[in-house]
Amino acid sequence: MSSKNHIITSMFCLLFMSSSALANNNIDKNYESALIAFHNEELPTTIILLKNILQEQPEHMPSRVLMAQVLIEQGNGAAAIVELNRARAGNVDSDRLITLYGQAYLLQGKYDDALDASQLGTRSAKIESELQLIRGQAYIGKKQYSSADRAFSEALKLTPKNQFALLGRAQIALQEANVDQALGYIDLSLDSAKPFINGWVLKSKILHRLGDSSAALSAIEQALKIDNNHFSAHLTKAMLHIERQEYSQAEPHINLILEKIPNEPRAGYLKAILNASLPSDESATNESAEKKLTEVIATLAAVPPEVMKNTPDYYFLAGLTNFNFGNMKDAHRYLSAYLNYVKYDIDTVRMLATIEIQAGELNSARYLLSETNTAYPNNPDILTLLGLTYLQLEDSSKALFYFEKVVDSYPNSPIGVSNLARSKMQSGDYQSAIEVLSAIKDNKINGVQIKLLLIDSYQNTQKYDAAIAIAQELISEFPNDSFFQQRLGVLYGLNEQLPQAKSAFEKSLALDENNIISIVHLARMDNIAGNYDIALAFLQNKLIQFEQNTLLMTEIADSYLLKKDLETALNWIQKSYAQDPNDFYVVAKLSRILAKQNKTNEAIEVLGEFIDNNPKEPQALVTLAALFQQQNKHQQAVLVLRDYVEKSQYKAKALITLAKAQLQNKDNVGAIQSYKKSLVEDSNYLPAYLGLVNLTIKNKDEQFTLNLINSIEQLTQSKSLAAVLKGDLYLALADSDKAINFYKQALKYSDQRQAMLGLYRSYKQKNQLNKAIPELKKWLKKYPNDMLAAISLADSYKGNKQLQKSADYYQILLTQYGPLPILLNNAASVEFNLGNTDKAKKYAEQAYSYLPDNLAILDTLAWIKSRMGEHEQAIALFRLGLTKDFDNAEIKYHLAVTLYAQSRKTEAKNYLIEAVESTQTFPEKAAAIALLKTW
Template structure:
């Protein structure tokens, strides 16, 4: 693992490349890693696990045998042989998740870091759960010196609590590696709380404290680590580094010798020993130690620099120059991420290049070093010498601020500052700048934009008056006219808005911009017929006018004309391949036509063209979730949130992806961020609060309801949210009080009636619930309310009534597949299984890619002992291969049907996709016990019982516990 340290030893004013201070501050604890695997080798590794299906004679049974052999070899620490058997297993069955995972572990422990990364990525891609992969992948990234990757991909979301300390320690190390010192300190503290018995958080935090200047605290932490785990070589190494920084060379040497005694090939500790030996004048011992490292064929740039220093002292400048060049070359060819993450390597590179006379390269490394750690004492000393020699000055202030200081009353500069503030939503500053600009003579444009800023501040009357005055002063100011028409439309003055827009068009009848604008005004007022007329006129005037191409396509989609929209947009993107908006709406058109593959392709192109536009990524996430590809949905959503971090809907989509993937803590975190971003807008606040309820974060949902009510005390949605939170908390008094307030302020509103039904259902007052839902349905007939009513009727033991109500609703909506599915499920309860099967058969024909539908049908068939059940379950599993429950259903049916070998393989895959699901692990344990694998079955059953979602108690579970002695 890469570690970075800095000791406060002065080295200003040195004339030779070596001083005790420079060496002491430089070589403290960063191991040099082997170069990255070549691209060709990465391709070979990927190829070795991707050709399975193409090999003649491939067999899951042979794959299982190879895998068992590999496990045995791994237990014996025969890593090369284990890797071979795992690759053999994957050649036979490229979808064996357990083999992908174990291969990543074997390659990591064998030191093949890049190959391990490839294998672990493949395991994730194939569907292995994050909690199985992340602890290993995090260590790979640390040893590769890639903190950004670790922080982006490795966190505690979806990881069992017993692994939190390890994950948090890795994240703290990565944050320290990236220069985020305060954040790293907090993360290490969380790691210690997660596992007080582990020394690893202390071992990782100590060098960071040293670099931050908290030397005594670093000493305390490292000492505590050695006491907590006396056999931890890294703990002794870190303690020695800190003692060296404090000038206690005897203690430092003792600590490094303890480290090397515990780990004889610990290169970092040997380099640190050599550094201390040179510092205390034992150069002969240091030279012998450095030569020993050379015989081990260790390519270590710090060791090369130390050798150069000793050779220079001995007067052998030719050999010293060769060693300096070796050190510089080793650092130069490192991956930039590894080099940039290590202060000792950066400083060694700067020193070596300075010794070689490469001042520009030395300065480059120094700049990176000081960017990471401005407190680096020796680096600051070297920087001072460079700056004095170059006579450089401090960086200037931001451009606009500098212009304002130079010309504080210049109208154009004031106007520019106002525009910048307006764009940044700093409305008070923008208003001030525009007012000053107008007073200084900036003219009508300042008055116009002043009005826009005042609108944003809520000063509607003043803003409208200023905008009317600006347009009156200059009717040729088209932008003022457009803004004024928009203001009229927004204020409900539709006739004035249309009249003004028509006047603008009349002045320039061939201008597609103004004709398109007229269409938008019609659309804003709900006049779709005239909206279409305007858009078609604009395209007739200018067929390549992009806004109208987009607008008319959107109108086509709204009016259920996807083919017309798709044809127009396909023609457009042929000549505009990176038009993000056109690609987005092309994807929408493809989705509307049921062409999901083409939709995803269009959205992928859009996101690649501009990652700051989240629409295509949001749509992609929705489709991936619908297809059951939850891991891919999370990947897309996380990338989107990184690219567009401050948008509420983006955080909502990210939270939804996390929630569907079972990463509830991560979902809650995203929603808290969304609530911050929502400000005091009731709509986004309530929407966020409802999503918080869905992920079980009742406290945050309650806070969201309170925040929304503070912004708008009578807001119906906010009041409803408050009642929903109280209901989830089981606070009956608060629910009754909230319902009374709702009834008083919003009597007989449909949402109030629906909520009354929910409350009654929660109290098992089914008759009352049915009445509330029925009243709501009579006011606003809809499928969701019909389904709620049927659910209440089923709960009341009235399946016939539920079926009758659903059939009546379907007569009003004959093409509603959601209703038909509910009808099929209720038919089973009503004792009409053959009719249910007929309905399901019709549904799967119409919705051949719906995994949930196929899964439900499989369960109905299995209950009816229909032989088609297993095939239907297999289809559901194939439609959503990354969703564990579908695979588990299929595997369990296979086990119950006596197909043990295949059932075990399928259940193993399902368990790896969702190791937190105790029911799946119980099913796997039962299957393994039936297959004679009692030891593995016992481990799975124990994990199932300890999970946060354990299997339900019952005689089958009791029997298995008794058989396995659990």
């Protein structure tokens, strides 16, 4: 490029960057103007400003959130939901959105949705209080008044004198005819500098209940003085006038509501009364009543055929015929009718139970089979079906009981023994399954099935040599069986005997060129070795032979995925999906590739369609939940995973998956319950213990945590792990001395990084980082590549006021590990404190360019800009940070200081109060408290 062209290009870039910065600056100014208008209750102005912002920059998430708030203020819940969904898709912090979702659903009368949206957790008192208020109003909507009152009471515990909660309790008292109690709550509510309009509305209703309509009218007039457009106040005033037969005075209030909301049902009802009461009005026909009457008549029209009644055997024959042809719904209807005439007929019960088990109606099948077993005990078909029912209900102990009874009667029955082994395998008792199967593995009748189950049991216990030995027995017995060679190849692969695995797959294919699984495994061995083109050539050659084979096409898609060729991978997986949309393996691959291409909604649609068509495939629910989590729709993920738990065969593990999703949804209480349920399912399940203990430590539940740690120690026989967990507990309890003692104990047992980092955090908690420095140095001599320990040492230098030493050490780490965002961010903070502001800003901007969604990095950059006088840019960043973590006390403190510098003192003070009153700790909290006193 010529120097002239280079200069022109550079000028163009500068002009582009300037115009971009100008546009962003304009958006930030408009947003601040919108906020000011909103706080001044100028809602139309706010909407105009926000629409301008969103037209220019649709992904400006603070504007989306504010737009939702405005719509809620205007009573437009449906439109607010649209904005909230967009904000959630933009990864706005769920704590910022959770109360807004609840309010929006309440406005629409969607009370179940409001309850689902407002799940309680361990957030700040302010948020939890607001959630309790939403739940209370939703319970009132559902007429569950005791639940509502409990919610309002809990809200008052969190925020005493809360007007909304007092109004809620008054509302419930009024509903229960406790008018004096209601009046007491309402008067407490109105004893405020700025009483809510709803307080006067409720007071009017209470006075009306007491029979004082004049005082009730006076109260509602006070409400209308606050807001002359308040529909509920107009509605109440209209009702009072109608009751007093002051129809002409009621009419303007009703007309005002119907003009704004033509289909408002209560106003419509009052209008009907008004019309009926006015002399000129005619009676309207009740079309809805006629419509309902017609529906009732239609529902009562059907009767069973008389011939079927008079000849019950026809019911059985019709049921049997439909059962044999797979018409299960009709079969169930006819067979159920037959049982009314011939109770506990074994053949009928067998067919009915089979239909119900297939349909997932397991409790119904269990009841029918249990009743039949009582009437006709020990029938092997009934016992087997009972065992299968309990197996699907995941009650392994009862399944074992019934299968053992079958085996007692028929000890050499391969079906009986196989079912017994399956029940033991489901409960995770593979060793017992091995013992049961080994006793009859040489049984001549269906011994192959027994040996295959043995292979599965050995494989699940990672006893690959034993599994290989059984597979080789099968091959000796059936040397020309391709499947057994393929099974042996898989076992060799798991045992990391790759040459033997390849040889087994090649033999399998030589015995049966149609063995697609062996073809796939051979291709995978090339892919594992990085020979993608060889694998692709092999698969595509086989696809010529096996045209439209879904497994081969899926494997080709996988190979392109490994080559990072997403477009071609998608093309191949779509071909496979077109062939078989009900194959979860194919559907999972398709959804994965779509998600990689940022087509998450398409992936969700594909999974949703699969789940609708295959309701008994629980793993699809896990995949769907993961996609919802990618979209920041954590509550939807939790709901999907609840369904997964219900359908899963391994509830202990499924409950852990649910607990982790609940934690992402910030529902710690729900997560604790799920971990506990997991332990009920399997009292030795270590992941459940570890997940639960981390939460009880966070909740500072000392005694329960110690009990859990003792159980973990017994289960793992690890004193080191137990000591680390005790250290974590006492660190959470701010008992630094005890924490240090336990971490040192753990380090005596073994070198545990968690103990070393815990020791550093304990010294930091005691403000004794000088003691952490030698410990960390000693550790880093032994483990020089432990970056977290190195960062802890640099932070210890900073905390010990050795700023230059900290800055120098961060330079060493940046050289050693490269410009990692965490290192740049921490270095920026140290350099700023040293007075190297330009260098600090450069590091902070570089870190932010790498990780713009990281709150700590965003806050560092914004705080540096704020202290350098770049207030507007800083405010925009802080606002963005609060959309991602609405309750972040440190960001609120920094924003408060910055707003104050802009002379926006009222808003600044509100944020500073929230930061100080938060239970969160942050390094500058003492400074924040001191600053508030001066304000």
